[in-house]
Amino acid sequence: DAKTTQPPSMDCAEGRAANLPCNHSTISGNEYVYWYRQIHSQGPQYIIHGLKNNETNEMASLIITEDRKSSTLILPHATLRDTAVYYCIVGPASGGSYIPTFGRGTSLIVHP
Amino acid sequence: GAVVSQHPSWVICKSGTSVKIECRSLDFQATTMFWYRQFPKQSLMLMATSNEGSKATYEQGVEKDKFLINHASLTLSTLTVTSAHPEDSSFYICSARRGRGTETQYFGPGTRLLVL
Numbered sequence: 341d342a343k344t345t346q347p348p349s350m351d352c353a354e355g356r357a358a359n360l361p362c363n364h365s366t367i368s369g370n371e372y373v374y375w376y377r378q379i380h381s382q383g384p385q386y387i388i389h390g391l392k393n394n395e396t397n398e399m400a401s402l403i404i405t406e407d408r409k410s411s412t413l414i415l416p417h418a419t420l421r422d423t424a425v426y427y428c429i430v431g432p433a434s435g436g437s438y439i440p441t442f443g444r445g446t447s448l449i450v451h452p
Numbered sequence: 453g454a455v456v457s458q459h460p461s462w463v464i465c466k467s468g469t470s471v472k473i474e475c476r477s478l479d480f481q482a483t484t485m486f487w488y489r490q491f492p493k494q495s496l497m498l499m500a501t502s503n504e505g506s507k508a509t510y511e512q513g514v515e516k517d518k519f520l521i522n523h524a525s526l527t528l529s530t531l532t533v534t535s536a537h538p539e540d541s542s543f544y545i546c547s548a549r550r551g552r553g554t555e556t557q558y559f560g561p562g563t564r565l566l567v568l
Contacts, residue, residue, distance in 0.1 A: 374555070374556065374557075376557075376559075381543075381564075382561055383456075383458075383545045383547075383559035383560050383561045383562045384496070384545070384547075384559045385559065386454075386556055386558060389556060427495075431555045439498065439501065440557060442488075442495045442496040442497075442498075443495060444495050445495060
């Protein structure tokens with residue numbers, strides 16, 4: 341079973357920020373939060389990951405709450421090409437035996 | 453960096469034939485590769501974990517004799533669907549982990565299999 345919960349769908353206007361929430365209340369101390377997205381009929385794409393500090397890269401920002409039980413992926417200026425299913429998963433930084441589990445994710449639709 | 457390729461991108465075959473799908477990490481060595489299957493409007497379902505030089509570990513419910521996995525090198529893993537049947541029609545996706553202290557996965561573009 342997935343260790344995260346996400347809303348099944350969201351929509352956002354083009355050019356606005358898209359804020360995608362994820363709950364991971366059972367996350368353990370050594371587990372990171374990873375975000376991926378899957379555009380229709382393509383393989384998933386890595387976006388960002390973090391442990392407890394907020395992270396930012398060229399694709400998105402990741403805000404993790406202080407208690408680490410939830411996080412938000414922020415696409416600062418959503419475009420139509422950001423329409424995809426976004427997956428939030430938790431896992432260790434390394435360990436060798438980690439088995440990634442994908443839930444249903446959030447289907448984000450960016451509209452004009 | 454971190455590019456993963458799959459070949460073929462799509463395949464149509466007759467029932468009873470075998471199909472081989474290749475997954476390659478193009479610019480890094482992947483100690484571990486994962487194989488997923490995805491049915492329409494569903495999430496990715498992990499089929500097996502493939503470690504270089506050892507036998508693959510299959511998830512519960514996945515037949516190891518039907519889905520043969522070979523991970524002969526640090527850049528190549530293959531999935532062979534033996535005696536394919538229409539119910540095996542799906543989107544097969546591989547991913548690779550660098551194995552340098554990170555669990556970040558890099559995914560291939562997927563292979564769409566249609567068994568007639």
